Amino acid sequence: MTELVNFQWGNARGFTYIGGDAGSLTVINHQTVSGEPIEFVQRVDVRPGVVRLAAMAGSWTFAGVASNDRYTTRSEKTQLVELQAKMDRSTSTRSALIFLRKSDEWWALTQDERRGILEEKSHHIAIGMRFLPAVARRLLHCRDLGETTPFDFIGHLDFAPSDADKFDDMLGELRRTEEWSYIDREIDIRLQS
Amino acid sequence: MTELVNFQWGNARGFTYIGGDAGSLTVINHQTVSGEPIEFVQRVDVRPGVVRLAAMAGSWTFAGVASNDRYTTRSEKTQLVELQAKMDRSTSTRSALIFLRKSDEWWALTQDERRGILEEKSHHIAIGMRFLPAVARRLLHCRDLGETTPFDFIGHLDFAPSDADKFDDMLGELRRTEEWSYIDREIDIRLQS
Numbered sequence: 001m002t003e004l005v006n007f008q009w010g011n012a013r014g015f016t017y018i019g020g021d022a023g024s025l026t027v028i029n030h031q032t033v034s035g036e037p038i039e040f041v042q043r044v045d046v047r048p049g050v051v052r053l054a055a056m057a058g059s060w061t062f063a064g065v066a067s068n069d070r071y072t073t074r075s076e077k078t079q080l081v082e083l084q085a086k087m088d089r090s091t092s093t094r095s096a097l098i099f100l101r102k103s104d105e106w107w108a109l110t111q112d113e114r115r116g117i118l119e120e121k122s123h124h125i126a127i128g129m130r131f132l133p134a135v136a137r138r139l140l141h142c143r144d145l146g147e148t149t150p151f152d153f154i155g156h157l158d159f160a161p162s163d164a165d166k167f168d169d170m171l172g173e174l175r176r177t178e179e180w181s182y183i184d185r186e187i188d189i190r191l192q193s
Numbered sequence: 194m195t196e197l198v199n200f201q202w203g204n205a206r207g208f209t210y211i212g213g214d215a216g217s218l219t220v221i222n223h224q225t226v227s228g229e230p231i232e233f234v235q236r237v238d239v240r241p242g243v244v245r246l247a248a249m250a251g252s253w254t255f256a257g258v259a260s261n262d263r264y265t266t267r268s269e270k271t272q273l274v275e276l277q278a279k280m281d282r283s284t285s286t287r288s289a290l291i292f293l294r295k296s297d298e299w300w301a302l303t304q305d306e307r308r309g310i311l312e313e314k315s316h317h318i319a320i321g322m323r324f325l326p327a328v329a330r331r332l333l334h335c336r337d338l339g340e341t342t343p344f345d346f347i348g349h350l351d352f353a354p355s356d357a358d359k360f361d362d363m364l365g366e367l368r369r370t371e372e373w374s375y376i377d378r379e380i381d382i383r384l385q386s
Contacts, residue, residue: 009340050339112266146243147202
């Protein structure tokens with residue numbers, strides 16, 4: 001086997017975030033909420049597909065794939081579709097890039113147990129719904145990408161600067177839930193475009 | 194971006210099946226159950242990790258990753274763990290490699306709808322349970338591997354030659370379910386070791 005070199009997978013559901021000195025998004029805040037930190041960078045480049053780059057000093061590349069709903073029921077989905085807005089509205093010049101890993105304990109739970117914690121106990125979907133359409137969200141799955149990945153999820157959420165406090169309220173509520181006790185690594189990067 | 198070359202991801206949950214002229218498993222039957230066929234090969238090599246090979250004539254490479262339970266409840270899991278056997282028993286010299294793709298319609302369903310079809314209507318878990326411990330199973334997920342993949346799942350199931358008819362009965366039951374109406378590509382390869 002030869003070494004991994006730069007390449008790109010074609011996948012319409014994939015997105016890659018490259019932290020470094022280039023890209024359309026400027027980092028304005030970088031917080032290590034839990035677990036191992038990642039390098040500070042000045043800018044973030046968002047690219048379609050799953051891109052892999054040979055390691056470069058002072059930068060990182062994290063990719064994920066939008067997948068099927070894992071917990072949402074039809075009645076929740078109907079409400080979400082009615083309320084939610086698309087990413088990249090012209091007024092949504094602020095965004096948050098949240099890198100998350102859940103513990104082995106979480107992944108060993110069965111589907112009904114995870115759903116019970118996520119929604120019946122933690123109200124993750126219901127909390128998020130209260131902040132629609134102000135906050136738009138892209139959720140990417142990384143855990144099953146093939147290699148051993150440093151995070152399980154990438155959340156990219158955008159909103160208007162005037163809704164930044166509201167966004168912090170939402171994240172604060174989520175971080176106090178039982179679900180969040182299963183998150184063992186979290187990086188919160190704020191960006192402006 | 195350079196072209197993809199041979200490489201291997203490190204992932205303890207990943208397995209790659211390489212069809213060609215080499216490998217520990219000999220093909221004894223190859224059936225295109227639905228959708229586009231794949232090349233006939235003489236042997237199949239099973240490798241740990243997610244391996245990608247530059248295309249070779251008359252062969253194929255399909256990889257997947259064992260993931261968390263997507264539908265199983267705790268009570269089902271408790272029964273499964275009690276009954277199931279591990280792959281690679283010395284008596285399990287026959288196996289079936291089933292490559293499956295589900296339709297876009299399936300993937301657009303919500304979690305409760307998919308669970309309803311898979312178990313409450315189709316009894317997928319209950320049917321499988323009746324054939325434990327004769328049949329041991331490895332289920333790999335491919336759909337979110339990064340690239341656009343030709344299949345969503347790889348099932349590798351092994352059993353003793355004397356249980357081959359029993360295995361066919363199980364597969365026959367599953368193929369008559371409502372769940373299977375969402376499968377738009379299926380290849381069934383039988384192997385001996």
